[in-house]
Amino acid sequence: MGILTSMPNIVFSRSIADSLVLNRIFSYRRNFTPNDLNGHTTNVYVKTDYNVVRRNPTLWLIPSMYSIADGERKLIAESYNKITFKDITQYDVNRQVCFSTIRHNRRAMPTIVEFMTPSIYDICLYNDHILSPFNKHNRHFYHYSIIQHESDTAIVNFRPRLLKNTQLVSGTAVVSIGTGRVVSAIFNGEFDMIRFHTETTQGDSDNRSLLPQQCKTFMNFKFMGNKINASFEAVYDCPITLPDSINNVFDLQMMDSLRPIPLTEREKEIYKGYTEAHQPDTTVVVDTVEHFNFVKDVLQDAIGDNLISSIRYESENTYMKLSPILDPQYISYSSSRGFSYRLKFGAQFRFNNHRYFEFYPWCGYNFKYEKFYFTMPFYFHYNPKRNGYLSLTYGNGNRIGSGVVIDEIKREYGDTLNLDNRDLEYFDDNYLTLSNNIKIFDWIELTTGFAYHRRVAYNTDEMRKWKKPRNYYSFAPMFCVKLTPWRNGPVLSVDYERGIKGVLSSFIDYERWEFDASIKHRMKPMRLINARVGGGFYTRKKENYFVDYQHFRENKLPGGWDDDWSGDFQLLNSDWYNESRYYARANLSYESPLMITSWLPLLGHYIEKERIYFSVLSIDNTRPYTELGYGFTTRLISIGLFASFLNADYQGFGSKFTFELFRRW
Numbered sequence: 001m002g003i004l005t006s007m008p009n010i011v012f013s014r015s016i017a018d019s020l021v022l023n024r025i026f027s028y029r030r031n032f033t034p035n036d037l038n039g040h041t042t043n044v045y046v047k048t049d050y051n052v053v054r055r056n057p058t059l060w061l062i063p064s065m066y067s068i069a070d071g072e073r074k075l076i077a078e079s080y081n082k083i084t085f086k087d088i089t090q091y092d093v094n095r096q097v098c099f100s101t102i103r104h105n106r107r108a109m110p111t112i113v114e115f116m117t118p119s120i121y122d123i124c125l126y127n128d129h130i131l132s133p134f135n136k137h138n139r140h141f142y143h144y145s146i147i148q149h150e151s152d153t154a155i156v157n158f159r160p161r162l163l164k165n166t167q168l169v170s171g172t173a174v175v176s177i178g179t180g181r182v183v184s185a186i187f188n189g190e191f192d193m194i195r196f197h198t199e200t201t202q203g204d205s206d207n208r209s210l211l212p213q214q215c216k217t218f219m220n221f222k223f224m225g226n227k228i229n230a231s232f233e234a235v236y237d238c239p240i241t242l243p244d245s246i247n248n249v250f251d252l253q254m255m256d257s258l259r260p261i262p263l264t265e266r267e268k269e270i271y272k273g274y275t276e277a278h279q280p281d282t283t284v285v286v287d288t289v290e291h292f293n294f295v296k297d298v299l300q301d302a303i304g305d306n307l308i309s310s311i312r313y314e315s316e317n318t319y320m321k322l323s324p325i326l327d328p329q330y331i332s333y334s335s336s337r338g339f340s341y342r343l344k345f346g347a348q349f350r351f352n353n354h355r356y357f358e359f360y361p362w363c364g365y366n367f368k369y370e371k372f373y374f375t376m377p378f379y380f381h382y383n384p385k386r387n388g389y390l391s392l393t394y395g396n397g398n399r400i401g402s403g404v405v406i407d408e409i410k411r412e413y414g415d416t417l418n419l420d421n422r423d424l425e426y427f428d429d430n431y432l433t434l435s436n437n438i439k440i441f442d443w444i445e446l447t448t449g450f451a452y453h454r455r456v457a458y459n460t461d462e463m464r465k466w467k468k469p470r471n472y473y474s475f476a477p478m479f480c481v482k483l484t485p486w487r488n489g490p491v492l493s494v495d496y497e498r499g500i501k502g503v504l505s506s507f508i509d510y511e512r513w514e515f516d517a518s519i520k521h522r523m524k525p526m527r528l529i530n531a532r533v534g535g536g537f538y539t540r541k542k543e544n545y546f547v548d549y550q551h552f553r554e555n556k557l558p559g560g561w562d563d564d565w566s567g568d569f570q571l572l573n574s575d576w577y578n579e580s581r582y583y584a585r586a587n588l589s590y591e592s593p594l595m596i597t598s599w600l601p602l603l604g605h606y607i608e609k610e611r612i613y614f615s616v617l618s619i620d621n622t623r624p625y626t627e628l629g630y631g632f633t634t635r636l637i638s639i640g641l642f643a644s645f646l647n648a649d650y651q652g653f654g655s656k657f658t659f660e661l662f663r664r665w
Helices: 014-032 057-061 110-116 136-141 206-210 252-258 265-277 294-307 404-413 460-465 574-578
Strands: 041-054 074-087 090-100 124-126 129-131 142-148 153-160 170-176 182-191 194-202 212-223 226-235 311-314 318-322 331-334 338-352 355-359 362-366 371-383 388-395 399-401 426-441 444-457 471-483 491-498 510-523 527-541 582-592 609-619 625-633 637-646 649-659
Touching: 014 136, 014 142, 014 153, 014 206, 041 110, 041 265, 074 252, 074 265, 090 252, 110 194, 110 212, 110 226, 129 182, 136 142, 399 574, 426 471, 444 460, 609 637
Parallel strands: none
Antiparallel strands: 041 074, 041 226, 074 090, 124 129, 142 153, 153 170, 170 182, 182 194, 194 212, 212 226, 311 318, 318 338, 331 338, 331 649, 338 355, 338 362, 355 371, 362 371, 371 388, 388 426, 399 426, 426 444, 444 471, 471 491, 491 510, 510 527, 527 582, 582 609, 609 625, 625 637, 637 649
16 A cells, blocks of 8 residues: 555555655654754653562672662652753753652662663664664664555554664654654664663654653663563653752652652552651650661672762762772773773862863773883863863873893993893883963964973892993973864874983983874764874984883773774784884774674674774884774673784784673663
């Protein structure tokens, strides 16, 4: 049967009509929502119902889940919020009134909040994942079938075109034939250990049609024998508007007066049991002395809050955050650098919107090198409009290599000396930098300052034996110019550093230039090209002790999938970073969902993103060095496989992985 268009008495063939309806869906946002959502405010009621079917001690190890790891199995949480949108995926939530039967009013399974506002016309339904079937750039991932529903609406069924993948959903939608507006939709999918079934009814006109009128999601979570079912419901455009002064009020009676939809019988029973359990018994003399409970007060509250969840503090002028003490995301391994682990901390103190301090240190331990690393950057922002800030950074850098000391010892004591395996060429680099950054024009930034290095010999006893300094100092003024002449073009930079003798015991004289260009080019759907090219050289090297570049150095504490995999060499020998008077490098990566292994049976179902890597390097007295790689990320882990070559000669193979488990939790 054909589908009627808005023109009366005309019936098109099935394929033409299907294509017509799909094209109207894909172009609806452009044609019928002329204004963006920036500044749009709405009152939203949110209700979450939990049913803990099975649980075991491993539930304590999941971020945000320790609050329901014991105690009641049937729980409910409600909140009344004022939401201010910047766009469909970015919004500020002010929780005004709330009530929960979860211990201490904590939140459980915070990722379910993403399901509150599906962005049906965007590339992704939820933030940065799950490709929407209603965006034209995702059309080739889905198979569609369309049947007429009523005279002015059609039912659109959609499913993955080939294999199921966690980035794709199946379901059905009721669509207006005349405009392509999605009236309501049902999505079935799986992502990050949650199977979900979402039912959404969209707004009926203009920009409101981009947001749900009411959205309900049923979820099933399974992990290591634990099973939790939950339902999550959000109602938009609630009629009661509360004063902004009401913020985070924990009050069941007030929630009863605001609730726009009735509670189910099950939910009423949950509240009844909670109220009875917390109703004081006036016939019993109450012991007012609070007794210390080690399990509750220490293991559950203190350790549970801080061990596997981020530590946060926020006030009017102060913000602090510490990454979880046990954060799988920052446990990483590479065949060239071994295992490492790191922690991140962030703090901000504001005097006002134009003057504020920031402190973003990180620290970690590399097990292969048995070394604790840290970097402590401190910023004072005095002109945010021009990106003006003062920066003071102290760190212990990476272990740096220099064979010059060995050459000096052999020259003084004879070439026949055997100094192998004594680590005389390795030094720990402790550094301090002070700089000022300012945006001179909209496309030019200038950074000026100085860098001070104290390089300490790794084997101090051997240095003392051969009467060589154990500490090597350098002091250097520096400047960096960053150019961004194109809005979406590459970032260009020029760095210069000149060593000066006699300042703070410095005795290393050098002059170094570096040039760098990098770009992140985002494409649809969810594809990304990372490209970086650059080079550096020494124009003055009177004392040839150290070769230490700013943009070409080994990182002993690598970050996650998005941190450094695209601008780094994975298999390069550590010594090569510090042996050449010049270098020229290029790094390229291409990232996409549903690229290669995503189409494989079984394994492909869990592949979220994939990457292809290409890197090339040229330094002194060495043939061109090349690395090729392939990587993918899943809910559990990101893996990269790499091969290295000198010219066309194969050199070696290696791997790298970082944990992704509960990264969004």
